[in-house]
Amino acid sequence: MSAVTKAVRRSAIGLGLFAIITGGTIALTQGLTETRIQEQAARAEARALFEIIPESRHDNNLLKDVVTLPSSDRLPIDGPVKAWVARKGGNPVGLIIPALAPDGYSGDIHLLVGLDLEGRVLGVRVTGHKETPGLGDRIETRKSEWIHAFKGKSLGNPPPKAWNVRKNGGTFDQFTGATITPRAVVKAVQRTLVYFRQHHATIRERVNAPAKPGKRRPTPEAIASDTQPAEHS
Numbered sequence: 001m002s003a004v005t006k007a008v009r010r011s012a013i014g015l016g017l018f019a020i021i022t023g024g025t026i027a028l029t030q031g032l033t034e035t036r037i038q039e040q041a042a043r044a045e046a047r048a049l050f051e052i053i054p055e056s057r058h059d060n061n062l063l064k065d066v067v068t069l070p071s072s073d074r075l076p077i078d079g080p081v082k083a084w085v086a087r088k089g090g091n092p093v094g095l096i097i098p099a100l101a102p103d104g105y106s107g108d109i110h111l112l113v114g115l116d117l118e119g120r121v122l123g124v125r126v127t128g129h130k131e132t133p134g135l136g137d138r139i140e141t142r143k144s145e146w147i148h149a150f151k152g153k154s155l156g157n158p159p160p161k162a163w164n165v166r167k168n169g170g171t172f173d174q175f176t177g178a179t180i181t182p183r184a185v186v187k188a189v190q191r192t193l194v195y196f197r198q199h200h201a202t203i204r205e206r207v208n209a210p211a212k213p214g215k216r217r218p219t220p221e222a223i224a225s226d227t228q229p230a231e232h233s
Contacts, residue, residue: 052114136181
């Protein structure tokens with residue numbers, strides 16, 4: 001075997017080993033990065049849960065007390081809906097439902113919506129988004145107080161047509177230079193409230209809440225009248 005052939009073979013082997021080591025390092029780094037991202041997302045979600053329903057409002061393990069609710073096009077989430085239940089003295093006092101605004105300015109906006117068993121909003125938090133820094137990111141609590149405006153609201157407060165930003169005749173403020181983002185969040189919260197009303201009987205059953213007398217299950221017509229199609233700008 002000539003010296004040139006030996007040199008070429010050694011170079012090929014070296015390059016092969018380098019490619020294997022480099023590929024393994026990249027795969028390991030990506031795996032570790034994805035794990036860290038998942039852990040950070042889980043921590044952010046946990047913080048949001050306790051911001052929506054503080055520990056003073058419940059005495060159960062909120063992170064572990066999870067029920068599965070029916071899927072629905074009201075909540076554009078793949079598969080069944082996972083909801084966290086808050087209890088006090090064994091009785092359910094609220095639940096937190098994941099929601100999605102698919103029509104944000106830069107894509108999906110992931111939310112958590114807390115409700116009491118009467119359908120009033122206990123709080124809303126954003127857990128993930130790609131909105132424009134300095135504009136749409138004001139949906140975050142660390143950037144503004146805007147998201148707190150939902151607390152205490154329900155399907156009838158404000159009326160259905162007022163579930164929009166002021167620019168479109170609604171109750172909720174828009175941001176200077178950013179209307180699409182807050183409008184998407186408003187509509188997502190409204191859809192979550194409609195989902196809660198639509199599945200109220202099932203939700204109460206799943207969280208082991210005692211049935212409330214004198215309440216009839218709403219008709220599809222009544223449910224449909226509680227939402228208005230989103231406007232476009």
